[in-house]
Amino acid sequence: MRGPLSTPGRQAAAMAAGASVLAFVTVVAIPPFYDWFCKVTGYGGTTSVAAAAPGPVLDRVMTVRFDASRGEGMPWEFRPVVPEMEIRIGETGLAFFEAWNPTDKPVAGQATYNVAPDMVGGYFTKVACFCFELQVLQPGERVQMPVSFYIDPGLADDPDAQGVEAITLGYTFHLADLPAVQAATN
Template identity: 60%
Template sequence: MTRETRTVAALVGVVVTMGALAWAAVPFYNWFCRVTGFGGTTQVADSASEVVLDEVVRVRFDANVEPGLDWTFRPMQTRMDLKIGENGLAFYEAINNSDEPITGTASYNVAPEVSGYYFDKIQCFCFNEQTLQPGERVEMPVSFYVDPELVNDRDAGWVRDITLSYTFHRTEPKQAALDAAPADNVN
């Protein structure tokens, strides 16, 4: 093997490795955020907390839509005071202001970011895409609690105000995407 061939092979190896790392970066980052709460990513819980502390946390609610999405989207309450560990149930309202069905998916985070690891959602409209018919109005619940372990965290123990924020993005309905996919030819 000549020196030039080894150099080309090494460069191709570097390019393939960089491509593989770039491909894996998004799923790895999403996994990392879910596990650590990094970037204000909330946690998912199967059930409510069994421990409720006598300390109060204020949860504020925020709603946004991406430009071009003809929806009105707002929280039905601006804030809620709960004991840490107590289950909360909040509602958001969405209205399709257009003359066509629109499907949207909500992205979410909490602030301050350090509280993401301790903000647990039991049920949320953000877990599924939402399709609204023209003029349709829906109320969408989110059931959550703040994990009592928050108070023991050296970095997050000071948090007593959390903002839960959602942004709705227009998405292609999953069924429409499946219908549009080319069928495999089977002979």
């Protein structure tokens, strides 16, 4: 007769403990590492962040398209003010996205972003962006939110990017928890 500490029981307990550790690492440790990896390498179309454009502005012109979407449950209306613009590589661009809260309650949102094609994500650099901070819109509030960016001149030297003529900057707004101060008043 096998007791509670039998070999198969120990193996099952060890496997359960291992699965728990793996689940914890997958949920807690890997996403920040992946986010860091994407920001450093531009993998997955993740953009870079800088304080200002690098200096040289090239003659090569790129089309930058803007895309806006909403995550599940986000009640806002969200759109780019201008769907696309032409910009020279190295030149600082300024685009605006508009959000509107049609509800009768304050709603908080956080934007995630991506650049396509993926291979140019590391060359697309944001100087300032509404996506860096939580956004809270009051009932009926409509706002225009800026994003300042440039395309790094290093793109022109990348043989894999020679055929790229257009870049799409996409944002998805996700529903977020209201800050404690605003949640307490509602």
